[in-house]
Amino acid sequence: MRLEPKPAPSLGVTLLFPVVAIAATLVFASLLVLAAGASPFSVFYLVAKGAAGSQFAILETLTRATPLIFTGLAVAVAFRAKLWNIGAEAQLYIGGVVTVVLGTGALPLPAIVLVPLILVASMVAGALLLAGPAVLKTRFGVDEVVTTLLLNFIVVLFVSMLLEGVLKDPMGLGWPQSQRVIADAQLPRLIQGKRLHFGFVIAVVAAVVTWVIMKKTVLGYEMRAVGHNPEAARFAGIPVNRVLMKTALLSGGLAALAGFSEVAGLKGNLTLDLSPGYGYTGIVVAMLAMLNPLGVIAAAIFVAGIFVGADAMSRTAGVPSYIAQVMVATALLTMVTAILLTRYRVRWK
Amino acid sequence: MTLPDAYVLRLSGITKRFGPLVANDAISFELKRGEVIALLGENGAGKTTLMNILFGHYVADEGTVEVMGKKLAPGDPRAALDAGVGMVHQHFTLAENMTVLENIALGTQSPWKIRLDRVAARRRIGKLSSDFGLALDPDATVASLSVGERQRVEILKALYRDARILILDEPTAVLTPSETDALFRTLKLLVAQGLSIIFISHKLHEVMAVSDRVLVLRAGRLAGERATEGSSRSELAALMVGQHVASPTVGEPKTGSVLLELKNVSTSGQGSSTRLDDVSLVLRAGEITGLAGVSGNGQATLAALIAGTLKPSSGQMAISGAQVADWTPRAALSRGIGRIPEDRHAVGTIGDMSVTENVISERYGTPRFSRRGFLDWRAARNFAEEIIRDYDVKCPSPEARIRLLSGGNMQKLILGRALDADPVIILANQPTRGLDVGAVAFVHRRLLEARERGAAILLISEDLEEVLTLSDRILVMSKGRLSSPSKRGERSIRELGELMAGQGEAA
16 A cells, blocks of 8 residues: 555545545444444434534533634644644643733733733743744754643643642632632623633634734745745745744744633633643644634534533433544544545555 | 576566656566666666666556566565565665664564574674675664665665565765775676676766666667677767757857855865865856766755855855855845755755745745735736746646646746846756756756856756856866866866866866
């Protein structure tokens, strides 16, 4: 068996791949559902209903999609330039830390000033966090997969230390959690009394801005060139290392927004369960979106829908909600295979 | 005498197409026991493709391969190995962190056997090395070996697998003269043991030295077959080159002022590049300076210096009399250096980006193509269409991925990108390698036009004929040093050849 390159497929065929990936995922997941002793059709129906069957379900899915859009964008941007940022989880937590440091009363400013200030500050913090691995990569050739991945553990333990120490809420009954952010630092809810918040709007705007950067600007062009062929980019006079640094700053900033939006929009304070792996799931989202920033919105909503729907389903059907993890993982694998098949043809002999 | 079973290998009617390109066109030949065949041809003539088919890396569209009278399953290197075909690739396929012994024994045992039978392997390797003059320490790691020693490991690897037919792809390209002599002695010993050898080369003197029979490939076809004894170099060269298109008419140069001057430039030679040793060079307006030499003698390093991708360790460069302090690609471009890189796939273009995105890659930051950080895609597309039209590039659309273009069209696009900026200095590194005759003539014409316009051109080429045809002055590079320049026709081909081999006067 061998792979031979082939011409690029048409847009129609390209859009078909996520559909095929999802179909293959459903087939595989039904086998597991059968093994768990339930009917695949009723389970999938319940997942769909739990994800989109009511206003509550839809709002819940969009709420869950919000951090995934940010981390998905962060990964999409970095992977485009072949900067393998596996550290969105750490950048997310740093964004959360900055939000509670500035947003719990330290700065007595009106909301119209305070919220944008915290937003920018968390982006800067996330950007700087990824700048470290990027400098190590461009200066000394240190593999950023290793450094960004390991930084995740360092940062999460660092946050744990903060929550047991300086950031610990004195009124928190001993729980490792921070104080709540003040009202002027909060993102407003989009609908009164529901959980969906303004962070979702910021996420969509971020996706559009990122799309414009990738498609229309000099920086986006440079990032794609560096990602496709760094040697040719260097020969053509593109400052490869500088482009990688800019990519790292952008990617880290976007991931940090996930932490900002979760704390200021949804949770209200920082805890160690701020993210159930949104940073890692962002990789799946970016791959499902084929690294297209607008596709990230759709992919994030899809992945969030599976998680939210599976939670609802497991309450009624008794199939463990772990099925969501399996489905998302299968979707990623089939998608990666499908992308490979768009560019190569398989010869069996 | 010619019993049918004396043929150990028979290729019949091998045809291989890559899209519109016919890389091999109905090629047939036979190889006898104990015979050395040389496969001679220019770059891109189809030698490597043919051997890759024989070895099972490619599947031929038509034709069959027979080894020892048995048909070989196509597309299966394992079948070729089992049938006794061994190949020493131009680029070695060794695991550098493992020892010689491990590399040789790798893959010869069933994967279910956990332990390597080192005692037997060592005995066998020891016998093979002493039989064939391939001295090697079996416990040395490959990383610590010289290029010549690594090649011996490759040959031993093939012999260890009981190869009866050995294919050597450009084996001397990386060897020093004394290593080459040692290799030739080994080949003689192998043939004496009844092995058959296919020796791929484009160097005539080597072919004359080792082979019994020469097959000449040209543009994918078998252009001729000669017994080495009784044929002359010039005869083979004519077969290899074929009917060249009418040489372009080259008028008297209108030599102008000095546009580029390198003074006592040396490089540290880090990494794989050959180090330059005290090189001085002057390029004048309206003149083509040809740089001849055997590949790997420092031409690539010199090209990298002028293109701006490499900084020297000492020495100076001046452009139009002004000292150069920053050696970056961008600085080179802004000073009016047009660059045609040696490797158009890896360096000249970004394969997965479109034609449009590739033509603007050197100038996307200029006001013509961008404003306040935003690209003007309409201007870029117009520019791409302009180049496609003016340089006669055949491509489906400016949006097509450049990977899909043929080598010749890719090269025209690179040429257009470089020349459109009206460069005052042009660096053309192997500008016609692997191109068909029509594209070669096109590139030559454009370079001569630039010369008429008053540009200073440095033409680096391994094709001596190209250098002789186009250059007003010729320099020869050998072991990182430059010879003194000679005017057109001042040195004979033999004198140039001696300089290329590092003999004759030192610069």
